[in-house]
Amino acid sequence: MxxxxxxxxxxxxxxxxxxxxxxxxxxxxxxxxxxxxxxxxxxxxxxxxxxHPKNLSIPKVGDVVIGTVAAVMSSMIAVSIDYINGNPTTSKVECVCSTRNIRKRNIALVNDIAKLKILNHLNGTIHATIDESSLGILFTKCRKCGGKVVPMRDAIKCTECSWIDERKLSADFGKSDFVKLRE
Known part of the structure; x- marks a missing residue:
């Protein structure tokens, strides 16, 4: 080299x-x-x-990312980034999002689809936020039976077993057009 x-x-x-x-x-x-x-x-x-010959997609500060929740801890979630500003990425970079100041028991579950905003890059880690109303969970399923859910004010309700659970929902929750499809 x-x-x-x-x-x-x-x-x-x-x-x-x-x-x-x-x-x-x-x-x-x-x-x-x-x-x-x-x-x-x-x-x-x-x-x-x-x-880089294949130019990896590393989100910049202020970018809005959509990804799959990979891990849920007591004060943060880790999200595998699938879209940056609505454009697909294959790099599978992860970011962490602090949930310490959000007053909900269940911000997200593993495999939920979340919309986040990149705050900064510190010590080789990408940090994001979920605090704005447009940010949050875009798609989730019932934690009990895996059924379809519908939003109820600041919670979700399963259409099959009627289980009610908290999530930090995005204003775009339930809309299927939250990303640009490849053309």
């Missing part, structure tokens, strides 16, 4: 000199590579980028 070749996690530049660009992230001290590729330092825009 050439001298511009980088590996994931490798230091590219200092955050005092450059900002993280495509396929790069800020670890709080240094700009690091998020993927294997060629280092590209842009001195005019002061950004450090990694050019």
């Amino acid at each position: 050439s001298e511009n070749a980088t590996y994931p996690g490798e230091k590219i530049a200092s955050i005092e000199e450059y900002e993280a660009g495509y396929n790069a992230f800020d670890d709080g001290d240094m700009v690091r590579a998020a993927t294997i590729g060629q280092k590209d330092i842009d001195k005019t825009t002061r950004t450090a980028n990694i050019n």
